[in-house]
Amino acid sequence: MALKFPIFMDSQSTTPVDPRAVDAMIPYFTEKFGHPASRNHSFGWEAEGAVDRAREQIARLVGARDPKEVIFTSGGTESINLAIKGVAEMYREKGNHIVTTAIEQRASLDVCKRLERQGYEVTYVPVRPDGLVDVEAIRQAITDKTILISVMYANNEIGTIQDVAAIGRLAKEKGIIFHSDATQAVGKIPVNVETAGIDLLSCTAHLIYGPKGVGALYVRRKAPRVRIAPQIDGGGHERGMRSGTLPVPLIVGFGRAAEICGEVMGEEGARLAKLRDRLQDMILSKVDEAYLNGHPERRLPHNLNISFAYVEGESVLMGLNKESALSSGSACTSSTLEPSYVIGALGASAELAHSSIRFSLHRFTTEEEIEHVGARTIEVIKRLREMSPLYELAKEGVDLKSIHWKAE
Amino acid sequence: MAYSEKVVDHYNNPRNVGSFAKDTPGLGTGLVGAPECGT
Numbered sequence: 001m002a003l004k005f006p007i008f009m010d011s012q013s014t015t016p017v018d019p020r021a022v023d024a025m026i027p028y029f030t031e032k033f034g035h036p037a038s039r040n041h042s043f044g045w046e047a048e049g050a051v052d053r054a055r056e057q058i059a060r061l062v063g064a065r066d067p068k069e070v071i072f073t074s075g076g077t078e079s080i081n082l083a084i085k086g087v088a089e090m091y092r093e094k095g096n097h098i099v100t101t102a103i104e105q106r107a108s109l110d111v112c113k114r115l116e117r118q119g120y121e122v123t124y125v126p127v128r129p130d131g132l133v134d135v136e137a138i139r140q141a142i143t144d145k146t147i148l149i150s151v152m153y154a155n156n157e158i159g160t161i162q163d164v165a166a167i168g169r170l171a172k173e174k175g176i177i178f179h180s181d182a183t184q185a186v187g188k189i190p191v192n193v194e195t196a197g198i199d200l201l202s203c204t205a206h207l208i209y210g211p212k213g214v215g216a217l218y219v220r221r222k223a224p225r226v227r228i229a230p231q232i233d234g235g236g237h238e239r240g241m242r243s244g245t246l247p248v249p250l251i252v253g254f255g256r257a258a259e260i261c262g263e264v265m266g267e268e269g270a271r272l273a274k275l276r277d278r279l280q281d282m283i284l285s286k287v288d289e290a291y292l293n294g295h296p297e298r299r300l301p302h303n304l305n306i307s308f309a310y311v312e313g314e315s316v317l318m319g320l321n322k323e324s325a326l327s328s329g330s331a332c333t334s335s336t337l338e339p340s341y342v343i344g345a346l347g348a349s350a351e352l353a354h355s356s357i358r359f360s361l362h363r364f365t366t367e368e369e370i371e372h373v374g375a376r377t378i379e380v381i382k383r384l385r386e387m388s389p390l391y392e393l394a395k396e397g398v399d400l401k402s403i404h405w406k407a408e
Numbered sequence: 409m410a411y412s413e414k415v416v417d418h419y420n421n422p423r424n425v426g427s428f429a430k431d432t433p434g435l436g437t438g439l440v441g442a443p444e445c446g447t
Contacts, residue, residue, distance in 0.1 A: 310443075318411065318419055351443040387425045390443055405442035 007324040007369045011207075011302060011362035012156055012184060017253060018209035018363070024256040025211065028249035036246050037237060047248045054255025058216055061258040062182070062201055063192030066221055071238045072246055072254075075215035076183040077107040079202035082217055082242060083179045084111045086228025087148045087200070088120055091177070095145035097121045101133045101162075102345040104152050108181055112150075121145070129347045130295040131160030139170055146176050153182035153191065153201075157342040157358055158294030159303025161189065168197020177226055183207055183215075187261035188300055189269065193218055199226045205250065209363060210257030214250035217242075264363075272361045273301035275370045279359060280304050282374035287381050289394075293343055293356055302361040307343065307352040310391040311384040316357055319380035324373050327358045 008016075028050060036051045038044025055067040064070060073079045088098065100112055102124045112122040123141040127133045133151060142149075149171050154161045164180055171178035179200035185191055186201075187208030193201055204215035219241065220226045234243025284290055289309040308316065313328030320326060328340070339353035359373065385391040394400055411419075428435055 315419075318416075354443075387422060389427075392427060400443065403439070405439075 012360035025253040057255035076204035079217040089229035097145040153185035159300035205254035304359040
């Protein structure tokens with residue numbers, strides 16, 4: 001098959017909607033346009049039925065016992081806001097302390113920062129050099145004022161999968177609510193809120209081949225019954241936790257996308273992991289001083305993150321962006337040129353944090369695309385290093401750390 | 409926002425890049441920039 005350009009290898013920022021999900025959505029824009037909260041006519045019943053079906057599809061994908069535990073939101077960011085702020089507000093009498101990690105995505109960190117300004121206390125547990133958070137470190141961070149533990153399921157930049165089941169057990173033992181931002185994990189690897197002991201779980205449609213603009217928050221109803229303070233007031237939809245007319249077409253697409261992920265996950269994950277490993281071997285065998293970021297085994301099958309010493313991430317992307325779309329760090333930070341705080345949290349130097357490239361594969365990635373992107377990445381790195389004074393100095397045997405740099 | 413034509417041109421055809429032999433008589437050296445800032 002001939003290659004089609006540009007090649008999209010940035011699926012941890014977003015994914016295309018699966019055509020099967022689009023087909024499911026179309027009727028709900030036009031003939032089936034009812035409001036799911038209209039209780040007195042067939043338009044409303046039809047819409048409500050469609051929403052309930054999607055709720056079941058999503059509940060099944062995350063292992064929820066009861067579809068009622070799935071609350072629809074506008075996406076991952078809103079789910080995270082609702083989970084963390086909702087718990088903080090609801091349990092304020094009980095305590096004011098939250099335990100999270102240093103590598104959470106921006107939404108989680110920014111919510112925590114806001115809460116700190118409002119008098120809450122937040123502990124940002126550091127991670128090990130391989131990106132895993134030490135469960136013992138979480139245990140030690142817990143105080144008698146801790147009301148919430150919030151740890152992402154899998155990281156958006158390095159793909160490292162946390163030991164959520166162990167964190168879930170710890171949370172249960174201490175009687176603390178456990179929220180996991182699973183936006184990058186759901187639909188890609190098996191996620192089960194029951195076996196992992198997760199009380200609140202955030203996810204979004206657009207990362208699982210569903211539409212943008214819709215997400216979900218799983219809210220446990222039993223053992224324990226988790227309560228959250230709503231952050232949007234109005235008609236009391238979604239069991240009073242999130243008011244606002246439900247975007248039925250988006251929800252239908254989300255549900256169908258979730259169902260497809262459940263069906264193909266095993267096969268798709270194995271295929272993408274194999275392609276990813278091929279890309280990794282190609283690059284690491286041909287480029288010196290290239291470092292894999294994150295845990296080599298406990299990671300998402302479609303993620304590869306490599307730092308290339310002596311070249312800047314943006315320069316690499318610029319060399320590739322005519323024919324392929326990659327990312328250095330997350331989409332949230334790519335506009336700032338700030339070095340990645342995730343790579344920084346692994347203990348890497350600021351230079352290496354500046355030079356990380358994320359390759360994220362998806363359902364439609366082909367072997368030919370992998371070969372092309374791998375070969376071109378190697379070419380671009382070689383070209384940039386040929387004109388890099390840093391690379392030249394290093395090759396002459398100068399220890400770059402011994403130089404006293406003067407930043408302008 | 410895509411990169412401007414000028415930026416792309418400088419990227420593809422970099423100016424004032426390269427090395428002199430360090431033992432060239434009359435050649436001075438200096439240090440500018442910092443890798444942390446990407447320069």
